[in-house]
Amino acid sequence: MRKVSSEHINVQEEDYEHGDGDVSKTSFIFSVIRLSAIFIIICGIAYPLASTAIAQTFMPSQANGSLLKNSAGQVVGSELIGQSFTNPALFNGRVSSIEYNAAGSGSNNYGPSNPDMLQRTSDSIHQWKTDNPDVPITELPADLITNSGSGLDPHISPAAAAVQIPRISNLTGIPAEQLEALVAEYTEDRDLGLFGEKRVNVLKLNMAVLEK
16 A cells, blocks of 8 residues: 655645635636526526427417407407406306406405305395396306405306396397307316316307307
């Protein structure tokens, strides 16, 4: 085995004391900087650009917010986010405790005995009676007076659309049979035929009504 003299060790210690340690630290710092720059380029620039390019190429509508346009080419909303329809001649969507504000989602998660929820439900029922005198309150589907979990749900059940047909037919003059056909046309099936429930996109349905 090769012996290392104490003189050789002393020389190495002197070299370290005179700057070799500083060189090692500098090399380490530059390595960290280079590695950080590589990750910034890959994760902060290349990956977002690649993801955006792929999305815009293969699913441009979804990538741009699933926006819907009317016959004049004007954007009227997104098929993924509900909105309030104050015109009684159009179908109503679900109640939204956040006014369909897409900047945030959620509901108040009130219990069944909460005074605010009871008042809101009572107001919704009273409005229903006023707008739909031909339809008994016993036929009112629950989804028309309840808030969705996100407050952004753009859908209602086919039953919730069907009970609004008499009002809309009276106000627009569109025969009930045509409105029933529209509801059937815009009724979406369960996901993969198994998950969720059948549903109607309120914005799409109202756009069809306005084109009649």
